[in-house]
Amino acid sequence: MTNNNPVGFFDSGVGGISIWMEFHNLLPNESSIYLADSKNAPYGQKTKNEIIALSKKNTEFLLRQNCKLIVVACNTATTNAIAELRDEYDISFIGIEPAIKPAALGSQTHTIGVLATKGTLSSELFSKAVETYSNTKIIEQVGFDLVRLIEQGQMHSERMSELLYSYMEPMIRENVDYLVLGCTHYPFLIPQIKKLLPDHVRIIDSGEAVAKRTYRILESVGFSDNPKPINSFYTNGNPDVLQQLIGDSFKAEIRDF
Structure with a gap:
C-alpha cells in the first residue's frame, strides 16, 4: 500500500x-x-x-x-x-522511552545510569520499567538545565561542561557500565559525555x-x-x-x- x-x-x-x-x-x-x-x-x-x-x-x-x-x-x-x-x-x-531494557540486560556490573528529565523520571511508565529490572541498580539523574542550554544554543558552553561533569561523577563512582539517555535532546551531548566517562561505559538512546x-x-x-x-x-x-x-x-x- x-x-x-x-x-x-x-x-x-x-x-x-x-x-x-x-x-x-x-x-x-x-x-x-x-x-x-x-x-x-x-x-x-x-x-x-x-x-x-x-x-x-x-x-x-x-x-x-x-x-x-x-x-x-x-x-x-x-x-x-x-x-x-x-x-x-x-x-x-x-x-x-528510556532504553532501560537493553542496558539492564547487557550490564556486567548490574549498575546502570539514567540521565533524564524530572518529568520522565517521576512518571508511572518509568517507575514500571524500573520495577521490571529490580535486580539492576539504577542511578537516576535529572538533567537540570541541559535542555534549556541546548535550546539557547549553549551546547558547548562552560556551564554545560560543569553540569555534565557534576552529573557523570556520581555514576562513575557507582561503577555504571551503561548510561541511558532518557531525553531526545541529550544525544547531541554524546561527544562531551564520552570525554567524561571511562571507555568501557556504553551510551545508549532510543x-x-x-x-x-x-x-x-x-x-x-x-x-x-x-x-x-x-x-x-x-x-x-x-x-x-x-x-x-x-x-x-x-x-x-x-x-x-
Whole structure:
C-alpha cells in the first residue's frame, strides 16, 4: 500500500531531531513534518496535565497537515501523555522511552545510569520499567538545565561542561557500565559525555529503535513512493538553533502554533 502523506514528529524543542535523523537515515523517501515546541521547553518541569495539553495541541497541528502517523519524539511527553493521545485520536502514535531494557540486560556490573528529565523520571511508565529490572541498580539523574542550554544554543558552553561533569561523577563512582539517555535532546551531548566517562561505559538512546518501529508501522500504514519527499521543520523558538542541528540541506521556518 502506498501513502505519500508525511510522518509527523513533535518534541518540546529541538531534541527530537536526534530521532528524526535516525528516521531519515532509514527512510529517506518519506516526507515528514517536525514540530519544535521550543517556546514551552522544557516539558520535564511541567505538570502532567500541562504536558498532556501541549501534546494534544501539537498532535492537532500535525493532524491538520494530514500526517499518516505521529512520532512523539519526546521522552517526557511519551511517559506522561501518550496513553491519552492514543485514547483520543484515531492515528498511530510511536513513543520514546528510556532504553532501560537493553542496558539492564547487557550490564556486567548490574549498575546502570539514567540521565533524564524530572518529568520522565517521576512518571508511572518509568517507575514500571524500573520495577521490571529490580535486580539492576539504577542511578537516576535529572538533567537540570541541559535542555534549556541546548535550546539557547549553549551546547558547548562552560556551564554545560560543569553540569555534565557534576552529573557523570556520581555514576562513575557507582561503577555504571551503561548510561541511558532518557531525553531526545541529550544525544547531541554524546561527544562531551564520552570525554567524561571511562571507555568501557556504553551510551545508549532510543533513536535507532524508534526508526525501526516507525518502519514496521509504515508496513501497514503505507510507505511513500514520492521521488521528491518534502521535509518541513517548524519552531516557535529560535530558528537558528534548529537550523544548526538539521544542517544546510533543510530549511527551518518560524511558525507559532
